[in-house]
Amino acid sequence: MLDKLLRQKAYEKIKTAIETLRFEMGQSLSEQDLSSKLKIGRTPVREALQQLANEGLIVIMPRKGAYVSTVNLDDFQKVIESRIMLETYCVRNGVKLITAQTLGDLRSLVSSTEPLIAAGDIDALLKIDRQIHMGVVSVLANQYIEQIANQIYDRVARLWHLSFRNISQPELKSSLSSHYGIVDSLGHGDPEEAEKAVKHHIDQFVERVYNQLRV
Secondary structure (H helix, E strand, O other): OHHHHHHHHHHHHHHHHHHOOOOOOOOEEOHHHHHHHHOOOHHHHHHHHHHHHHOOOEEEEOOOEEEEOOOOHHHHHHHHHHHHHHHHHHHHHHHHHOOHHHHHHHHHHHHOOHHHHHHOOHHHHHHHHHHHHHHHHHHHOOHHHHHHHHHHHHHHHHHHHHHOOOOOHHHHHHHHHHHHHHHHHHHHOOHHHHHHHHHHHHHHHHHHHHHHHHO
């Protein structure tokens, strides 16, 4: 039981560091160094690295060690295709199902990011960003779609952080505006408008990621 808890702790700590880009793409990871930093034995760390390798966040090379996987354009395009399919489906169907209470909750969630934008607190902002998107998905009340969404957003997580690296205040405000646009479109009950709002928001994200990948 203890070994399982230690493995889970190591997994969560390393995964968070990868998603927030504290461990950069291509960075070498040493079991010994991680074990020392996390104050966790090497076996749970090794098992955590293997789990992350299975999820595509780490590459393990025999006799060479482990390093954080990079994102190539082909993988990025596939993730975006998956996200567009997921989110457009959810909003097109969500306009028929969303309640006034859920709509209000989503608006409150979006508005809660305004002080974080002003403060430039990107880590906190992106946590709420994911909650907003999962809030839209949850309108369908379909646990299987929510599971798929979480898998996709796990893949998107470090790209979210990459897209917000060196982001300007006008860009942050534009992202906020597009979130409001998605929520408003759900309230209007127009599936075409909702799909357009989602695609506009994802287009902003794609452009920011491409700009960072070119750096």
